Amino acid sequence: MRLVTAIIKPFILHEVQEALKVAGVVGMTVSEAQGFGRQRGHTEVYRGAEYRVDFVPKARVEVVCDDEDVDRVVEAIENAARTGKIGDGKIWVVPVEQLVRVRTGERGPGAL
Amino acid sequence: MHYNSGDTAWVLVSAALVLFMTPGLALFYGGMVRRKHVLAMLMQNFVVMAVVGLVWVWLTYSLAFGPDIGGGVLGNLHFAALAHISQPVPGMAHQSIPQVAFVVFQMMFAVITAALLTGASADRLKFGAFVVFVVLWSIVVYAPIAHWVFSPEGWLFKSGTEDFAGGTVVEITSGVSGAALALAVGRRRGWPHELMRPHNVPLTVLGAGILWFGWFGFNAGSALSAGRAGAAFVNTNTATAAALLAWVLVEKLRSGKPTTLGAASGAVAGAVAITPACGFVNTVGATVIGVVAGALCALAVSLKFKLGVDDSLDVLAVHGVGGLVGTLMVGLFGTAAVAGANGLFYGGGAGLLGHQALAVGVAVGWAFVATSAVAWAVKAVVGLRVSPEAEVMGLDISLHEETAYDLENFVPSGFGGSVGSGTDRR
Numbered sequence: 001m002r003l004v005t006a007i008i009k010p011f012i013l014h015e016v017q018e019a020l021k022v023a024g025v026v027g028m029t030v031s032e033a034q035g036f037g038r039q040r041g042h043t044e045v046y047r048g049a050e051y052r053v054d055f056v057p058k059a060r061v062e063v064v065c066d067d068e069d070v071d072r073v074v075e076a077i078e079n080a081a082r083t084g085k086i087g088d089g090k091i092w093v094v095p096v097e098q099l100v101r102v103r104t105g106e107r108g109p110g111a112l
Numbered sequence: 113m114h115y116n117s118g119d120t121a122w123v124l125v126s127a128a129l130v131l132f133m134t135p136g137l138a139l140f141y142g143g144m145v146r147r148k149h150v151l152a153m154l155m156q157n158f159v160v161m162a163v164v165g166l167v168w169v170w171l172t173y174s175l176a177f178g179p180d181i182g183g184g185v186l187g188n189l190h191f192a193a194l195a196h197i198s199q200p201v202p203g204m205a206h207q208s209i210p211q212v213a214f215v216v217f218q219m220m221f222a223v224i225t226a227a228l229l230t231g232a233s234a235d236r237l238k239f240g241a242f243v244v245f246v247v248l249w250s251i252v253v254y255a256p257i258a259h260w261v262f263s264p265e266g267w268l269f270k271s272g273t274e275d276f277a278g279g280t281v282v283e284i285t286s287g288v289s290g291a292a293l294a295l296a297v298g299r300r301r302g303w304p305h306e307l308m309r310p311h312n313v314p315l316t317v318l319g320a321g322i323l324w325f326g327w328f329g330f331n332a333g334s335a336l337s338a339g340r341a342g343a344a345f346v347n348t349n350t351a352t353a354a355a356l357l358a359w360v361l362v363e364k365l366r367s368g369k370p371t372t373l374g375a376a377s378g379a380v381a382g383a384v385a386i387t388p389a390c391g392f393v394n395t396v397g398a399t400v401i402g403v404v405a406g407a408l409c410a411l412a413v414s415l416k417f418k419l420g421v422d423d424s425l426d427v428l429a430v431h432g433v434g435g436l437v438g439t440l441m442v443g444l445f446g447t448a449a450v451a452g453a454n455g456l457f458y459g460g461g462a463g464l465l466g467h468q469a470l471a472v473g474v475a476v477g478w479a480f481v482a483t484s485a486v487a488w489a490v491k492a493v494v495g496l497r498v499s500p501e502a503e504v505m506g507l508d509i510s511l512h513e514e515t516a517y518d519l520e521n522f523v524p525s526g527f528g529g530s531v532g533s534g535t536d537r538r
């Protein structure tokens with residue numbers, strides 16, 4: 001099993017969610033995040049004074065999936081989240097040692 | 113004594129309108145500070161309503177409007193604790209309202225002038241020291257200048273200065289006093305390098321709206337007559353509108369984007385500038401005063417960075433500069449066709465402009481010197497400033513043991529700090 005984590009632009013979250021549904025994903029976790037990459041932050045102006053804001057708002061999407069599904073999931077997020085402009089985000093994949101469905105106690109891929 | 117019930121009703125309603133400006137100001141300022149200091153800002157403003165409300169009836173009303181002790185410098189204690197209040201206001205026997213209505217109307221001016229200082233010294237004053245400062249400041253700084261300009265027995269009033277609703281007494285005084293207090297207490301930690309952006313601009317816009325609303329009482333109420341209030345009422349709106357647009361236009365030209373904070377600030381700058389002029393100018397005057405004030409105040413906010421004075425929320429740039437613009441421009445646009453003397457543009461020559469310039473100079477000098485004296489005295493005796501730890505943690509938690517926004521319980525699932533886990537300390 002793999003954990004796919006994607007940091008994306010918040011406004012594109014709905015498209016990513018739909019793309020993941022189409023890709024057969026049945027569950028995901030979403031959280032608000034802040035950070036910066038090569039895009040850096042942005043500038044805001046209050047009463048003429050410029051303020052450099054380093055951390056820009058992002059959405060973090062996390063999906064646990066079977067090993068054979070991981071490419072499909074990554075591609076779904078990648079295609080849905082890409083605008084071609086700087087700040088589109090990152091996706092990374094890490095192995096998952098164990099997964100438990102709390103309600104039933106199922107272990108492993110059956111708990112997906 | 114025959115009072116006019118319409119006039120009296122209008123002045124009493126105006127007093128309530130002006131009272132409402134102070135919580136409006138609290139929101140205007142509160143939105144501009146960082147999240148951890150917002151309650152401290154609201155609290156300072158709110159407590160001024162109580163402190164000045166009491167000091168005024170017991171002492172400072174009489175110092176400002178009591179019978180003159182000689183030379184037009186101060187009133188005596190004839191009306192202290194509102195004794196002899198059934199008599200007419202000295203020099204105002206022709207007015208159609210009872211003195212007690214005038215007392216409460218003028219009280220609200222004393223309240224908001226003191227409250228305005230909180231914007232200059234935001235996020236670092238000790239609460240108790242602030243209360244002590246406000247009491248002393250009301251007596252030492254505000255009462256004398258209110259007497260000089262507002263009381264018919266005051267020396268500036270008698271010299272020919274025209275200040276309809278407080279361009280000098282309220283606006284210049286608060287702006288310059290604020291800067292003096294900011295100097296005495298020192299800069300906020302991290303200013304000007306650290307990011308200190310407004311935490312809630314919607315509060316600021318709501319506050320500006322309340323100020324605009326209340327300003328009709330402030331300015332049109334100062335006519336002390338319902339029948340003569342119309343011109344001041346309309347001029348207030350005209351200048352406020354013009355200044356809002358001017359400020360936003362300056363932003364558009366300077367940085368490309370009109371901002372919400374700029375619109376709110378511009379409206380306040382316009383209302384400030386028309387304050388001394390609203391009963392003396394026509395629509396041309398009100399519009400020009402608004403445009404000039406909106407543009408100049410928008411440019412003046414950068415001055416604090418050049419001067420190195422942390423006037424945190426630009427009280428000097430908005431109230432000081434706006435008050436100066438309006439007070440001087442009475443000398444240009446004042447017209448006897450509305451009321452008062454003719455200014456330079458209406459055939460009156462430079463005489464009125466000279467009276468106005470004198471009043472501006474006196475207000476600036478007095479506010480700076482007298483406020484500095486009070487602020488440094490309080491600093492020497494009880495200290496003005498919170499500890500560095502308290503400032504970093506935020507005044508809300510360190511001075512008041514409160515948090516403005518319970519973001520912990522914002523997620524319904526309630527990670528930590530959920531309902532019922534607190535300890536009742538009563």
